Amino acid sequence: MNLDLGDALQTFFAESRGLLQDMEEALLRLENTPDDAEAVNAVFRAAHTIKGSSGLFGLDDIVAFTHKAENVLDRVRNNEQALNEELIGLFLGCRDHIERLLDTTADGVEMDADTRQQGEVLASRLSQYMGQSAATLPTETEAPLQSVGGGQVAGDTWHLSLRFGQDVLKNGMDPLSFIRYLGTLGEIVHLSTLDDALPDAAGMDPECCYLGFEIRLRSGADKARIESVFEFVRDDCQLHILPPGSRLADYINLIEALPENNARLGEMLVACGAVTQRELDESLALQECESARQETLQPLGEIMVERQIVQPELVDAALSRQKEVRHRQSQEARFIRVHADKLDSLINLVGELVIAGAGVGLMAARNKDGAMMESVSGMARLVEDIRDGAMRLRMVEIGETFNRFRRVVRDVSKEIGKDIELSIGGAETELDKTVVDKIGDPLTHLVRNAMDHGIESADVRLSRGKPAKGTLQLNAYHESGGIVIEVVDDGGGLNRERILAKARDKGLIQAGDNLADRDVWNLIFEPGFSTAEQVSNLSGRGVGMDVVRRNIEALRGTVEIESREGVGSTFRIRLPLTLAIIDGFLMGVAESHYVVPLDMVLECVELSACANRNEGCDYLNLRGEVLPLLRVKDHFKLKGRSGRRENVVVVTSAGRKAGLVVDELKGEFQAVIKPLGTLFERIRGISGSTILGSGEVALVLDVPALQDEAARAGSAGVTA
Known part of the structure; x- marks a missing residue:
């Protein structure tokens, strides 16, 4: 191999x-x-x-x-x-x-x-x-063990039960020479001679050996070395060796630390030194004989304990370790380790398959071939199943990312002298591994910023009637086909007046500007913006929050803030579940095509004559609800003939609704997301592109950004 x-x-x-x-x-x-x-x-x-x-x-x-x-x-x-x-x-x-x-x-x-x-x-x-x-610290001594001969075994000595065969003398072996050689391995602290096998004088053979010995040996040698002393007489004796009671804990520790490839009971006991290979072979042979005679298989551990080869505690420890290893291996057997590049390659191939399938479907529709269209429809369902399966391969739980912040919270709270507890919710929420890998840095900055600037010191919290220990929460949940990640703290919240004053000093706003809370909070994402009174090792230099927003927007996500002064702040990040393939809704505007995520589409309605239009701005009365409209053709300054009628695609994101006015509704569409080049990455309202079956390029709309445009324009129109 x-x-x-x-x-x-x-x-x-x-x-x-x-x-x-x-x-x-x-x-x-x-x-x-x-x-x-x-x-x-x-x-x-x-x-x-x-x-x-x-x-x-x-x-x-x-x-x-x-x-x-x-x-x-x-x-x-x-x-x-x-x-x-x-x-x-x-x-x-x-x-x-x-x-x-x-x-x-x-x-x-x-x-x-x-x-x-x-x-x-x-x-x-x-x-x-x-x-x-x-x-x-004193060492604990195990209770003494019962020997085969009935005596007590000292806690720090080996116990040997030795029974020589009757023909050992006839075979030229001297039993005492083996005992003397045993003494070279350590100190024989006790030796008892057993004469229970000695016959009557009339039946005694002077050339036969009838004696046995119970020996206590204090030695640092292992079991295999002690057994090797009797190597030349093993066929003419019965030998049982029990390790010192004080070594039981050492053997158990060795068993627990064994690598997981030793999953058999006998192998584990041999590997830790509690049993020799000869003792294992003899026990296995005895087990095989017993099972052949009784047609039942006696457990190997029971056989070894009965033969006084090993203590029951070691067998129990080995069985426990065996159960643990097999459980872990059964769990791991359900998984295989695959390099991320291979998964990316698979996703790319599936994306190309989706595009090719769309092309075949378009050709079948043009040729009006019913049989081919039916085959294409069946293939499209299979492709969709393959796509969903491939996407699930890259889905991972966000809990692993969240758990890494336990260490961050521990270290930072000690560094800044605050007692802060981390609470995690929605750890089982899944999203694309690519998104998980890239969201770590923005989350780290938000967490550290919340701990340094958001959560007050213990004395300030107590003076405000809060518990001395601050709480930081990381939450995740699914919403509208995407994922929402929240960083919540119970600190002092954002100071509106301080943010406005800083923004005026930097020339970001004018003195008379009247901003909503949401627009005020968004000012902290401006480059170099900081309201910190002191610069710390963690934050306060005015760098980072703009990078946070830029990194999140690079993932086709958005970040928003909710804050109440004295109560706390919530930073809410909305991300797509995947960056590769989505179910989209295809629309036609002039001579161009656009796609929005299908999960964001609520309904489609015809734009009636009752829609209000004021200074280039529209809004629609949708069953008593004011719906701001955005004309895609006007927004992107498209040229070309519009359709005979205009349609409104009602989209939703972050609890807000808006209507996109388009010419044609082309229906559901599997969109393979392609990144925009650096030349187009700053175009507001566009988050990517995809290729149609005809080979044309369709742009993927950034719904949250377009909602902001529609809301601002609709608000101006209603006010006017």
Whole structure:
């Protein structure tokens, strides 16, 4: 089998970053529930897995540092070290350092001096916790075990039950020589001679051996080394070796840390050293014989316990680990890892298939071929199913992105000295992975800004009758075929007068301008605009909010603000679910074609003569509701003959309605979104383009931007 080491290394980097994310989430849970044993185990497993995988690739720096962190984590797992806020902070720092080491290795560069110094500082702090343990914390001793011979087994000694066969002397073997050799591995602290198999004097054969021995051995050797002492007499004796009771916890820890490819009970017990390969083979052979005779399969663990090969506690630990591994593998078996580029290629091919299908359908309609049109209709349904399936492949839950902000909130709140709690809602909401990857930076800026400027200090909050702890919320939900992401804080809100004063100073508005709240709040998105009285490490320099809006608009999204002074603010981001293929509604205006997302279309009505028109502005009385209109032909200054009648496409976005006046209604249309070139990216009201079956280009309308135009024009018309 040919193995591409480069691919394996990239897989290691991807999996390690996922494990570091799991480690961070578990550590943040431990801040609130320090007694959560499962979270502690999750942190330990992540560190242990990264260390083991790093060793396979010879990444010694990662192995050495992670081993130090793992040692302290092991003490926490064994309740030898209390977990407090300081230690959790240290582990978070270790997690960040491991990530830096991974990034350095992935980039193929040498570790810089700052990274090395940070690692030395963290390692020194970890060593302090290891140094404290030996001086202050006693080791717990397990209860003594019952031996085969009926005696007590000391907690720190190996117990050997040895029964020599009667022919051992005839085969030239001296039993005492093996016991003397056993003494070279450590100290024989107790030896009992058993004569229960000794016959009467009349039936005794002087050349036969009838004795057995119960031995307690204090030794640092492992089980396989002790068993090898009796290698030449294994066929002439019965040997059972039980490890020291004080080592049970070590064996259990080894079992829990085993890689997941050891999923069988016997393999796990051999891998941790509790059972030798010979003992496993003998137990398996006995199991096979018993099942053939009784037609029932006795569990392997029961056989080993009955034969005094291993303690029941170790079997239980191995079975528990086996169950955990099989459950995780069954879950992972449902997923396959696919490179994002392959998914992008698939989406592009599906998009081309949609365009080609539209072309075939147009040709069939022109030729008025009924049979072909029926076939095209069936193919179109299949293409739509393929399109939906391909799009679902790229849909991911936004909860993973939200959870990353737990660390941001923790670190920033400590930096600025505020007690802030993060609340997450709608974590299961799904959207395109491309959108998820690009929304992280705008969200980070909004979150940090809300914590620094939005939420007040504890004394100010208490003086205003609020709880000392501030609350920051991240919410997500679906609306009108898109997704809404909210950043909500219960802070002081935006100061309208301060924003207006700053805007006048910068010449953005005139002294007599009367702006609605929404227009006032939007001023903070102007480049260089800031009302912060002091510049901090987080914000206040007047950069960032304009970039936030620009990045969101690049995703064909919008951002709006709701704020009440003294109560709090809500930043609401509206995004499309996907940037690739949408269900659209096709319209004709003059000689051009336009598309709007179908989810935004409420209804279509004929423009009647009762529509009011005033100074180039329209509005329509739609069943008692004033509907602002925007004539697409006039807005884009199109030339060409209009249709015999005009139609109104009623669209909605963010709870607002507007009517788009067009010439023709061409119906539903699967639109493959193509980005605009840099020459056209600043055209207001256009968010992209698509290709029709005829090969013509249709522009995708930016409905929120056109709604703003229609609302402003309609308001001016009504006032006039």
